[in-house]
Amino acid sequence: MKKKTFWGGIHPEYHKQVSSETSIQLLPAPEQLVIPLQQHVGSSAKPMVKKGDTVLAGQRIGEAQGFVSAHVHAPVSGTVVAIEARPHSHGKMVQSIILDNDGEETWTDLESHADPIQLSRDQIKQAVTAAGIVGMGGAGFPTHVKLSPPADAEIDYFILNGSECEPFLTADHRMMVEFAADVALGTRLLAKAIGAKRVIIGIETNKMDAIQSLRKHAGNIDIVPLAVKYPQGGEKQLIKALTGREVPSNGLPYECGVVVQNVGTALAAAHAVRDGLPLTHRVITVTGECVQRPGNFLVPIGTSFQQMIEAAGGTKGTVGKVISGGPMMGTAQITTDVPVIKETSGILVLSQEQCAPTHPLACIKCSRCGDVCPAYLLPMRIERAAILGRWDEAEDYGAMDCIECGCCSYICPSKRYLLHYIRLAKNQIMSAKQTRSS
Ligand code: SF4
Ligand code: SF4
Structure with a gap:
């Protein structure tokens, strides 16, 4: 089988088998949920409810502020008991709606479409916007913004990123296996909304069952096997591997005629456009050496990391670090009292041994960092410039x-x-640019 890939990259230990073969479990909603108004790139949503209000599941409780923002919805029916700043997985305090679950699961009215693929491009985009969908691979970029490139941009390719190259994470894998028909529908809907001429789903070959499941529903979608290599799922690397095109420096994928979306995002789009469901739940992986029973879970947004770890059987051994996301690009947490948000792809609990601090030695000028850099950079040169505070040189x-x-x-x-x-x-280069432009 011919496998496409990109230049550079590494082959870390993947640790995926601990959670890749068990089915997604649906977790009941907790008694109280913490719903941050900021779960996406861009402006925070504005609360549409106040303390004491009762809400229905699926009701919009946070309104997007501006174009680069996203609506927020209640995952359960219940009562708003507070609107206050709470710890967030980005490491800061974020204004959040605290919702007591009434256990009734009373849903607001939803507008469904029996044949969603017949809807117009604008209707699909409106449904995606109304559902508050954002990039669910970890980036959290509002999906309606990605579906709205400049009018003169011609989109040749829509790519669904099924590579899930981060070690440990298997949520996308299980969604492609178990919800293949809906993932394929969401892919078609998003591709139609952007007017793409070709549609590709790229999947690493360590997920052969996902490739087989999706091929049954592919129709005119190309399912392309990718080599197993990190960071195969990086947007620029995926585009290069599948189309041979390069995103311009400091540019965006639409500038080379491509739009990329994540598996969870496509699934959310299918639910939003066909069933009228807003984005209130997501699939996440809970895994790592210190987790008793690693697995994938479909959970309401607002469930705490602590509750998720307990649902996976709790911890074992001596915990060194809890990470939101994967070990390569995830964010270490200072508390497990943070909620799952739209962009939480996984919770990784590593042992103290795995997190032992390293002590840097002198550079031996071996150039291996440059050999693996998928962005064709010389990392040792940038590091050196940064140590010396030479920001222009680093740029x-x-x-x-x-x-x-x-x-x-x-x-x-x-x-x-x-x-x-x-x-x-x-950070220094960005701050200097902001200072110059203000
Ligand atoms: S910084 Fe790069 S060149 Fe220096 S030792 Fe590390 S890998 Fe080798
Ligand atoms: S310089 Fe950046 S892009 Fe290149 S290998 Fe290091 S982290 Fe990755």
Whole structure:
């Protein structure tokens, strides 16, 4: 089988088998949910309810503020008991609606369409916007924004990202196996909304059952096997592997005629357009060496990380770190008292041994960091510029093109903090630009 791929990348241990073969479990909603008004890139939503209000499941409780924002909905029926700042998986306090679940599951009226593919492009986009759908692979970019490129942009390809290249995570894999018909429908709907000429689903070959399931529902969608390599699911790497095109430096995929969406996003789009369901639940992986029974769970947004870990049997051993997302690009958490949000792809609980601090040694100029960088950068040069505070030099070396995949830090035999310094350089370059433009 011919497998497509990109230049660079690494082959970390994947640890996927611990959760990839068990079916998705539906978890009952907890007694209280914490629904942040910021679960996406862009402006926070504005509350549409106040303390003491009763709400129905599926009711809009947060209104998008501006174009780059997303509506927020209640996953259960119940009573708003507070609107206050609560800890968030992004590491800050975020205004959140605290909802007591009445256990009745009384849903608001939903507008369904028996034959959704017959809807117009605008109708599909409106349904996606109304449902508050955002990129569910971890980026949280509002989907309606991605479906609205400039009028003169011609979209040749719509790509569904089925690579799920992060170690440990298997939620997308299980969705493609168990909900293949709906994932294919969502793919068609999103491709129609953007007016794409070709539709491709790229899947790494460590998910052969997903490839087989989706082929049964593919129709005119190309299901393309991809080599197993990290970061195969990086947007730019996926586009290069599947179309041979390159996203321009500092540019967006539509500029080379491509739009990419995630598996969970396609599933949410199918539910929104066909069934009128807003995005109130998602599938996440709970896994890691310190989790008793790793698996995938369909859960209401607003369930806490702690409740999710308990649903997976609790912890074992000595916990070193809890991460939102995967080990390569995820975010370490300071508390498990944070809610699952639309962009939470997984909860990873690592042991103390796995998280032992490393002590960087001198660079031995082996160039391995450059050999694996999928963005064709020289990470050691950017790191050096950042250590010396030479931000212009870091920019000249292409720091802003770094996709923060962590391959350079992973491969470095001297265990240097390459990605940390590259992120620092990116922040400094961005701040300097903002200061100049204000
Ligand atoms: S420099 Fe950035 S893009 Fe290149 S390997 Fe390091 S983290 Fe990845
Ligand atoms: S991989 Fe590490 S040791 Fe090798 S050149 Fe890059 S920074 Fe230096």
